Amino acid sequence: MQSRRRLLACLRFLAAAPGGERHLSSTAAGSARAADGRLFNKLLVANRGEIAVRVMRTAKRLGIPTVAIYSEADAAAVHARYANEAVCVGPAASTASYLNIPAILAAMKQTGADAVHPGYGFLSENASFVEAVEGAGATFVGPPTYAVEKMGDKVESKKFAAAAQVNTIPGWAGVTENADHALTVAKDIGFPVMIKASAGGGGKGMRVAWSEKELREGYELCTQEAASAFGDSRMLIEKFIEQPRHIEIQVLGDKHGNVVYFPERECSIQRRNQKVIEEAPSPLVTPEMRRAMGEQAVALCKAVGYHSAGTVEFLANPQRQFYFLEMNTRLQVEHPITEMITGQDLVEHMLRVAAGQPLTVTQDQLLHCSGWAMECRVYAEDPARGFLPSIGRLQHYREPRGPSVRCDSGVQEGSEISMHYDPLISKLVTHGVDRQSALAGMRRALDSYVIRGVRHNATLLRSVLDVPQFVEGDLSTAFLAQHYPTPASSAPNRLPLSSQQADELLAMAAMLWVGKQRRLSSGGDVAQVQAETQLVLTMDEQQVPVTVRPAEARMVGAAATTTTSAAAATPPGGGGQALEVQLPHRIMYVRDCGTGNAQLVRAEVDGQAAVLQVLEAGPRQYALQHCGAQRVVQVDGVLAAQLARHMPVPHVEDFSKVIRSPMPGTLVSVTVKQGQRVAPGDEVAVVEAMKMRNVLRAEVDGVVGAVEAEAGAVVAADQVIVRFS
Numbered sequence: 001m002q003s004r005r006r007l008l009a010c011l012r013f014l015a016a017a018p019g020g021e022r023h024l025s026s027t028a029a030g031s032a033r034a035a036d037g038r039l040f041n042k043l044l045v046a047n048r049g050e051i052a053v054r055v056m057r058t059a060k061r062l063g064i065p066t067v068a069i070y071s072e073a074d075a076a077a078v079h080a081r082y083a084n085e086a087v088c089v090g091p092a093a094s095t096a097s098y099l100n101i102p103a104i105l106a107a108m109k110q111t112g113a114d115a116v117h118p119g120y121g122f123l124s125e126n127a128s129f130v131e132a133v134e135g136a137g138a139t140f141v142g143p144p145t146y147a148v149e150k151m152g153d154k155v156e157s158k159k160f161a162a163a164a165q166v167n168t169i170p171g172w173a174g175v176t177e178n179a180d181h182a183l184t185v186a187k188d189i190g191f192p193v194m195i196k197a198s199a200g201g202g203g204k205g206m207r208v209a210w211s212e213k214e215l216r217e218g219y220e221l222c223t224q225e226a227a228s229a230f231g232d233s234r235m236l237i238e239k240f241i242e243q244p245r246h247i248e249i250q251v252l253g254d255k256h257g258n259v260v261y262f263p264e265r266e267c268s269i270q271r272r273n274q275k276v277i278e279e280a281p282s283p284l285v286t287p288e289m290r291r292a293m294g295e296q297a298v299a300l301c302k303a304v305g306y307h308s309a310g311t312v313e314f315l316a317n318p319q320r321q322f323y324f325l326e327m328n329t330r331l332q333v334e335h336p337i338t339e340m341i342t343g344q345d346l347v348e349h350m351l352r353v354a355a356g357q358p359l360t361v362t363q364d365q366l367l368h369c370s371g372w373a374m375e376c377r378v379y380a381e382d383p384a385r386g387f388l389p390s391i392g393r394l395q396h397y398r399e400p401r402g403p404s405v406r407c408d409s410g411v412q413e414g415s416e417i418s419m420h421y422d423p424l425i426s427k428l429v430t431h432g433v434d435r436q437s438a439l440a441g442m443r444r445a446l447d448s449y450v451i452r453g454v455r456h457n458a459t460l461l462r463s464v465l466d467v468p469q470f471v472e473g474d475l476s477t478a479f480l481a482q483h484y485p486t487p488a489s490s491a492p493n494r495l496p497l498s499s500q501q502a503d504e505l506l507a508m509a510a511m512l513w514v515g516k517q518r519r520l521s522s523g524g525d526v527a528q529v530q531a532e533t534q535l536v537l538t539m540d541e542q543q544v545p546v547t548v549r550p551a552e553a554r555m556v557g558a559a560a561t562t563t564t565s566a567a568a569a570t571p572p573g574g575g576g577q578a579l580e581v582q583l584p585h586r587i588m589y590v591r592d593c594g595t596g597n598a599q600l601v602r603a604e605v606d607g608q609a610a611v612l613q614v615l616e617a618g619p620r621q622y623a624l625q626h627c628g629a630q631r632v633v634q635v636d637g638v639l640a641a642q643l644a645r646h647m648p649v650p651h652v653e654d655f656s657k658v659i660r661s662p663m664p665g666t667l668v669s670v671t672v673k674q675g676q677r678v679a680p681g682d683e684v685a686v687v688e689a690m691k692m693r694n695v696l697r698a699e700v701d702g703v704v705g706a707v708e709a710e711a712g713a714v715v716a717a718d719q720v721i722v723r724f725s
């Protein structure tokens with residue numbers, strides 16, 4: 001019965017993707033607030049993008065009408081159209097719209113909304129917003145003001161944690177006064193140390209320092225970042241735990257003093273302290289460790305009188321010691337993986353708790369979770385340019401589907417990724433009976449995820465899934481920095497292909513070319529492409545001689561040149577001709593199974609399903625993506641390949657001669673002057689975009705020839721800031 005309910009809850013999520021949602025009625029009966037037994041009359045969601053859509057999906061299922069707020073830039077956004085009503089709350093800048101408390105209160109009044117869900121980010125952890133909502137007579141779907149205030153302050157929350165007997169990291173239990181004081185503290189606890197903004201979150205205002213020099217530099221940058229992002233530049237210093245793993249406990253409390261914990265999530269794959277891949281449960285955690293972490297998390301919640309959903313974050317070392325990091329008093333980005341393994345809808349629980357109902361799950365129920373779930377955060381950003389946002393229109397966009405795939409997004413084909421907001425495209429979640437099957441599902445899902453028009457990190461995410469340490473569950477928050485140390489190493493065209501994957505890619509490229517020849521000659525001489533074709537494929541500057549022949553030639557005999565035998569090799573269910581591709585050291589059998597769209601090719605390679613992405617198709621050249629790696633494959637007849645060797649090599653710009661702005665933003669400072677000598681790694685300029693400060697550094701020794709932009713200027717992507725002579 002229990003597992004059946006869990007399964008049903010899971011299925012409801014899967015059925016309720018935006019665009020294809022069904023209105024399923026809720027099973028549990030609740031204490032009525034609204035006249036007809038609904039929990040609330042109307043729910044306003046004070047957020048945008050995927051989380052707004054996700055919250056509304058549950059509200060709709062529970063029969064609660066929804067109100068969206070949107071900025072002028074988001075008038076056509078999916079979340080605004082998904083709601084029953086939508087109200088514009090101001091111009092594009094989030095300070096003028098999604099953070100504009102008076103405008104949001106006015107939208108509540110205008111629509112008669114009696115409850116507000118804040119999502120995550122924006123006003124979700126803002127105590128004044130909670131007070132304003134409640135002051136206006138509505139219900140805030142989240143924790144009480146007191147808990148938001150106490151846990152929102154890193155110093156206060158650490159004191160609370162220590163008092164509630166939660167393990168804490170050695171460090172300075174207060175705010176540092178200035179860089180000198182920070183240095184004294186750092187020397188006291190010993191390097192490496194972590195510098196963190198007291199009001200921080202999302203990796204902003206946070207840096208590790210391994211030396212005095214790094215401490216001073218990092219302190220300066222963090223203070224500035226924190227001041228601009230949070231209007232609060234207070235800093236903390238604590239011991240930095242090496243090879244740390246980020247493990248967190250989802251908690252849920254009601255207004256009657258009951259608190260339960262869920263099985264942990266591990267979020268160790270991070271870039272600059274931003275989570276990238278999460279999974280539940282964690283490969284590290286034992287049942288004893290889970291219970292210890294869970295009980296500490298519950299103790300902390302009880303100490304601050306917590307209700308609603310929240311997350312207690314810990315750092316753990318490989319010896320399974322764990323330390324309190326912080327508590328997030330909101331629904332987390334990565335909450336879906338917890339929902340997938342427990343079958344619980346956290347947003348539904350938040351709404352019920354907010355309406356005053358007691359918890360409808362027991363601790364015992366939550367510890368019997370099923371299977372494994374994994375989440376990848378797909379961002380519109382450019383890993384090859386230091387992970388800066390990539391803005392533009394989604395020209396082609398197709399989300400993966402499947403029985404165990406959940407894709408939470410707030411975009412669709414044609415949507416604009418704007419520079420005003422977080423560049424998250426979607427959260428891709430897969431579920432499986434165990435870690436290996438969730439992982440295999442994630443590989444398939446990422447392989448068939450079509451995103452064109454913006455640069456994104458899905459290729460890198462896919463590449464991570466093949467790294468042996470990741471496969472073994474040997475994770476740490478330093479994983480990405482260790483495996484992809486430079487921007488170049490994470491560029492899609494430099495991501496590695498195993499020799500098996502490279503062979504598959506070549507065989508499928510040959511298949512595409514042969515398929516095209518057949519279409520070109522269709523109605524004409526089919527026999528021509530039925531015969532043996534000799535090709536030379538060029539990839540990664542290697543020329544590979546390849547022979548392609550119809551697979552039935554080998555199976556039915558050399559004379560298989562009639563359309564009848566070609567049809568015989570095409571299994572029912574459609575798809576192309578089966579081909580035998582002879583590579584220098586092996587033979588592969590491939591068949592194009594077709595998808596009906598030009599961006600994606602489904603194929604069968606040696607009997608296994610494979611997905612190939614076609615980024616560009618020229619007359620003799622393909623830009624292809626396989627297992628996250630992008631490669632250009634040139635297809636030539638034997639003679640053409642010999643000639644190509646004598647072609648001139650195209651000129652490539654020498655990037656060591658200029659410093660360009662990697663993205664649109666504001667030039668905060670230029671550190672160098674004309675005539676100044678710089679060494680590799682020296683700071684040249686600082687560009688701020690999306691509230692992140694990015695230090696641009698010299699790559700080689702040089703002398704500044706000209707400074708072409710001034711501090712304060714708005715700079716475009718690729719605009720030259722400094723030229724070396």
Ligand SMILES: *[C@@H]1O[C@H](CO)[C@@H](O)[C@H](O)[C@H]1NC(C)=O
Nearest residue numbers: 099100101125126127128129
């Ligand atoms: C809450 O949000 C308002 C509006 O953005 C902002 O002025 C205020 O500083 C925020 N307060 C906290 C505690 O974050």
Ligand SMILES: *[C@@H]1O[C@H](CO)[C@@H](O)[C@H](O)[C@H]1NC(C)=O
Nearest residue numbers: 271274276379387457460461
């Ligand atoms: C994906 O984007 C996020 C957000 O910018 C970033 O932190 C992360 O590192 C990117 N992905 C990978 C695999 O690095």
